[in-house]
Amino acid sequence: MEQRIGLLGCGTVGGGVIELMRRRKQRLQSLTGWEPIIARVLVRDVHKERSVSLAEDMLTNDPDVVLGDASIRIIIETIGGIEPARTFILEAIARGKHVITANKDLIALCGEEILEAADAAGVTVLYEAAVGGAIPLIRPLQESLTANAISDLKGIVNGTTNYILSKMTETGADFDEVLKEAQDLGYAESDPSSDVDGLDAARKLTILASIAFYTRVSLSDVEVTGIRKITARDIAYAHELGSVIKLLAVGTERDGALTLHVRPTLIPKSHPLAHVSGSYNALFVRGDAAGDLMFFGRGAGALPTASAVVGDAIEVLKTMRQPQNGGYAPHPRPHKPVDQERAESASHYIRLSANDQPGVFAKIAGVFGDHGVSMETVLQKRVAAHSAEIVIVTHDVHARHLRAALKQLEAHPDVTTIHCIMPVERSVNA
Numbered sequence: 001m002e003q004r005i006g007l008l009g010c011g012t013v014g015g016g017v018i019e020l021m022r023r024r025k026q027r028l029q030s031l032t033g034w035e036p037i038i039a040r041v042l043v044r045d046v047h048k049e050r051s052v053s054l055a056e057d058m059l060t061n062d063p064d065v066v067l068g069d070a071s072i073r074i075i076i077e078t079i080g081g082i083e084p085a086r087t088f089i090l091e092a093i094a095r096g097k098h099v100i101t102a103n104k105d106l107i108a109l110c111g112e113e114i115l116e117a118a119d120a121a122g123v124t125v126l127y128e129a130a131v132g133g134a135i136p137l138i139r140p141l142q143e144s145l146t147a148n149a150i151s152d153l154k155g156i157v158n159g160t161t162n163y164i165l166s167k168m169t170e171t172g173a174d175f176d177e178v179l180k181e182a183q184d185l186g187y188a189e190s191d192p193s194s195d196v197d198g199l200d201a202a203r204k205l206t207i208l209a210s211i212a213f214y215t216r217v218s219l220s221d222v223e224v225t226g227i228r229k230i231t232a233r234d235i236a237y238a239h240e241l242g243s244v245i246k247l248l249a250v251g252t253e254r255d256g257a258l259t260l261h262v263r264p265t266l267i268p269k270s271h272p273l274a275h276v277s278g279s280y281n282a283l284f285v286r287g288d289a290a291g292d293l294m295f296f297g298r299g300a301g302a303l304p305t306a307s308a309v310v311g312d313a314i315e316v317l318k319t320m321r322q323p324q325n326g327g328y329a330p331h332p333r334p335h336k337p338v339d340q341e342r343a344e345s346a347s348h349y350i351r352l353s354a355n356d357q358p359g360v361f362a363k364i365a366g367v368f369g370d371h372g373v374s375m376e377t378v379l380q381k382r383v384a385a386h387s388a389e390i391v392i393v394t395h396d397v398h399a400r401h402l403r404a405a406l407k408q409l410e411a412h413p414d415v416t417t418i419h420c421i422m423p424v425e426r427s428v429n430a
């Protein structure tokens with residue numbers, strides 16, 4: 001029996017969904033007992049060239065044609081952003097349709113509203129593609145691992161920035177040029193500043209942390225630093241220090257309080273996350289019963305993302321008579337305070353420029369010493385007449401002490417600029 005599906009959006013991900021559903025037509029039928037058909041496709045511009053061939057009468061730019069079609073019981077949303085995606089999804093739910101979405105912006109910001117509406121309407125909303133593209137993360141966290149108290153999430157969850165940093169490291173390529181490549185490959189968001197400024201990763205951490213720590217985390221709870229300030233010089237210094245730079249999303253729970261960060265981080269080359277390159281993503285999870293787990297795979301791109309969307313579609317088709325929600329909202333969850341000050345002490349990388357005169361380094365070292373910050377490694381290079389660039393890797397230091405030392409250095413007459421500050425990840429064997 002046919003099961004008609006409405007697709008909202010037919011760009012990188014939507015095109016991939018159509019292609020993969022065509023490829024797996026027989027399997028979808030035998031697995032679910034339904035014959036799923038993409039019946040209608042909503043786009044902005046019906047005349048635009050598409051990556052997949054579509055019958056003319058499938059395409060529309062009128063949302064009512066899709067949402068108002070009572071024979072369509074499943075909606076797949078691949079438009080992105082908050083509006084009009086939110087309104088379309090809420091309308092679909094109100095009309096009793098199941099929803100699958102790849103939209104992390106929307107789930108991170110309005111997940112509660114959407115999943116409560118779905119719960120009330122008795123329909124299913126799934127969003128495996130929203131975090132980590134092809135990597136199964138949402139379902140393992142909310143099903144296979146729910147018996148655990150999860151204490152740590154740490155990973156690379158943005159393909160665009162990982163592609164940019166990998167290419168800058170491997171080929172010395174220029175930031176703008178590599179960003180353009182990531183856009184051409186379909187990895188970047190429609191506004192790539194979401195990727196570059198760390199917001200996309202923060203949205204994904206919001207979703208992951210809410211599920212993993214069994215609470216409700218807001219996007220504003222996440223401290224975010226993007227990769228704009230990372231230059232070829234930092235990448236070269238990282239190399240000299242036996243490390244690479246990655247944009248890490250980190251969430252921890254200690255004694256019932258959370259810390260949530262997204263920031264560029266120096267990672268030793270011996271660390272497993274150092275080898276996660278290009279559009280690949282990886283997530284390390286620590287549970288009290290399961291111990292340490294590592295998830296790895298393609299985090300962006302048409303077919304990797306479609307893999308997760310179509311996987312969700314199969315789940316919806318299989319369970320259409322037994323709605324089961326995405327697990328993000330339906331039950332009240334304990335409130336857990338976010339306390340970034342509880343972050344454990346960590347080693348830090350600092351690159352600064354200072355006057356190249358006798359005694360200056362001793363003064364800088366003195367400021368660090370006054371705040372209890374001790375140095376593990378120091379690199380110093382003369383970059384121009386009277387100007388030296390100094391890279392300091394500290395021993396483990398609490399953020400409060402480092403902030404105080406840096407504040408004093410910012411005002412120091414011999415320090416011209418503090419270019420870059422990043423935490424340093426310890427080697428797993430350390």
Ligand SMILES: NC(=O)C1=CN([C@@H]2O[C@H](COP(=O)(O)OP(=O)(O)OC[C@H]3O[C@@H](n4cnc5c(N)ncnc54)[C@H](OP(=O)(O)O)[C@@H]3O)[C@@H](O)[C@H]2O)C=CC1
Nearest residue numbers: 009010011012013043044045078079080102103300301305
């Ligand atoms: N690209 C990736 O690797 C991944 C993307 N995602 C998420 O998937 C979603 C889609 O991303 P992606 O496919 O890359 O985006 P694209 O920009 O490639 O595609 C967006 C599609 O939505 C359509 N659209 C945009 N605005 C409207 C509107 N107002 N009304 C109707 N249709 C509209 C566009 O129509 P038209 O074609 O006519 O312009 C286009 O077909 C986003 O939420 C993104 O975050 C998740 C994981 C990975």
Ligand SMILES: N[C@@H](CC=O)C(=O)O
Nearest residue numbers: 158159160187188189
């Ligand atoms: N822009 C995102 C796409 C997938 O979520 C990324 O680069 O990871």
Ligand code: NA
Nearest residue numbers: 128131133135
């Ligand atoms: Na996923």
